[in-house]
Ligand SMILES: Nc1nc2c(c(=O)[nH]1)N[C@H]1C(S)=C(S)[C@@H](COP(=O)(O)OP(=O)(O)OC[C@H]3O[C@@H](n4cnc5c(N)ncnc54)[C@H](O)[C@@H]3O)O[C@H]1N2
């Protein structure tokens with residue numbers, strides 16, 4: 062590869078310098094080239110007088126006049142040292158004048174031999190190895206190779222890795238999502254990960270769960286690439302055919318199908334001739350996790366890269382985490398600083414189907430196969446994803462709200478990184494009590510007092526008012542059974558009409574407490590369907606899987622739903638007093654109170670607390 066294109070590549074063999082650097086003895090100061098012996102004993106009071114040769118050695122000038130005893134030549138930094146000279150005296154230690162014998166230089170300090178001279182080959186000697194085989198070429202290596210006179214670099218060819226997605230439901234990002242459709246995120250993350258590990262991704266697109274179609278696609282992929290990574294269709298479903306096809310091609314075929322890991326159980330590894338094939342589980346977290354563990358090391362080896370460097374840290378597990386006995390379970394976690402400067406690990410708790418868990422996690426820990434979980438407070442060794450973790454300036458743990466994103470955006474514009482871990486109001490409150498976060502946003506309704514959040518205050522915490530979110534009944538806008546009704550009438554209608562299907566909320570949520578109060582003990586059809594978020598309620602109603610439910614207005618609007626207001630929900634922040642003086646905490650409070658912050662909240666449909 063030409064040097065300019067070699068960034069990020071790996072040297073295929075060791076490289077020796079074809080030239081010395083510097084290529085000649087050169088001055089490292091502006092001054093005068095001379096013989097050190099001529100300056101012996103020179104002082105301010107008794108300078109040595111040397112006759113100045115009639116030449117000026119700027120950079121690139123070949124000297125014509127040799128330095129005889131008692132003479133000197135003016136030279137610039139980088140100038141070629143003339144024959145006979147063995148030192149350079151910097152101009153500040155000299156003075157020039159016109160003598161009777163012509164121009165002379167007065168040297169006020171004795172020079173040591175070799176002074177201010179960089180000798181040929183002192184930096185790089187011709188024939189010296191500048192880079193060994195297998196070195197990653199970064200900007201630093203490129204500079205060194207250029208100085209060594211190398212214009213072309215032999216590099217390891219990037220292994221071509223074909224990427225196939227299988228699944229009738231998959232749609233490329235950017236296309237409209239039909240009912241039941243899922244964006245093909247695996248192909249995107251895998252292609253980028255292949256490149257990160259030194260491979261060249263060869264995208265081969267989305268393929269139906271059809272044996273003939275898939276077999277043809279796999280054969281094309283094997284022709285085009287050195288290795289194939291497929292995802293989806295490797296577990297027990299009728300459409301899960303990839304491993305069967307792999308078994309029919311050239312030996313050795315399937316080498317492993319099924320591993321005692323979670324995520325990753327249905328992973329299938331094999332080879333067609335000498336070309337490795339990995340069939341990753343379709344679930345996004347499972348796909349990327351097994352890719353990193355099983356496929357990335359192979360790609361790195363083919364690319365000539367060393368094994369990726371691993372970093373680990375210790376953290377306390379913030380909540381009890383159950384696991385399935387019989388499989389080693391890897392739990393993706395976010396890290397937050399605890400009250401003593403240690404680290405708390407919060408499981409993302411999103412499962413193998415999540416598209417965000419791997420991307421948002423700081424790392425993961427393993428629960429051994431023989432265990433059924435890990436207890437809260439247990440010390441875990443966290444393997445860091447990406448080799449390091451940088452804690453954000455502001456850690457927010459609790460209930461999530463789009464209004465919070467708006468305030469965090471304002472902080473980001475000031476260069477303050479905030480992170481919000483969505484673990485629900487109660488989880489956040491517990492974290493705040495332990496001093497593990499800066500803010501715990503919550504919307505906890507106390508059924509006894511009918512008040513939000515304040516009844517839950519504990520010693521060491523203060524309550525920072527946030528904003529109000531209007532809760533109401535959501536329904537499809539063309540559903541005439543609800544249009545024109547106010548919120549309470551809409552609940553009565555929903556509870557009275559057996560043809561209407563409710564989507565409820567999880568026990569313990571403020572919305573559930575509100576709805577139970579309004580229903581007065583009634584359990585209309587759909588009561589047992591209890592998703593955990595406003596968005597899930599809105600999606601169920603918008604898609605016709607339910608007819609009504611209770612959610613906040615901003616979510617109803619985002620889904621284009623009808624909305625009959627019921628009451629205001631208060632979304633406030635528990636703040637551990639010990640953290641109140643942190644600069645990022647003060648910045649958050651300022652952003653929340655600012656005109657820009659309030660305007661953003663109004664724009665999202667929230668009202669002041
Ligand atoms: N009866 C059983 N069912 C399942 C088992 C089992 O042992 N018995 N194993 C489960 C486990 S564990 C996993 S992991 C998944 C993986 O199954 P597949 O590899 O067959 O994956 P699919 O069924 O094709 O898809 C699963 C899921 O992931 C979505 N998906 C697929 N490809 C993509 C993609 N490219 N981008 C984004 N999302 C993708 C797909 O829509 C499905 O929702 O099986 C369990 N089931």
Ligand code: MOO
Nearest residue numbers: 324325326347413
């Ligand atoms: O092994 Mo699957 O990957 O649990 O989710």
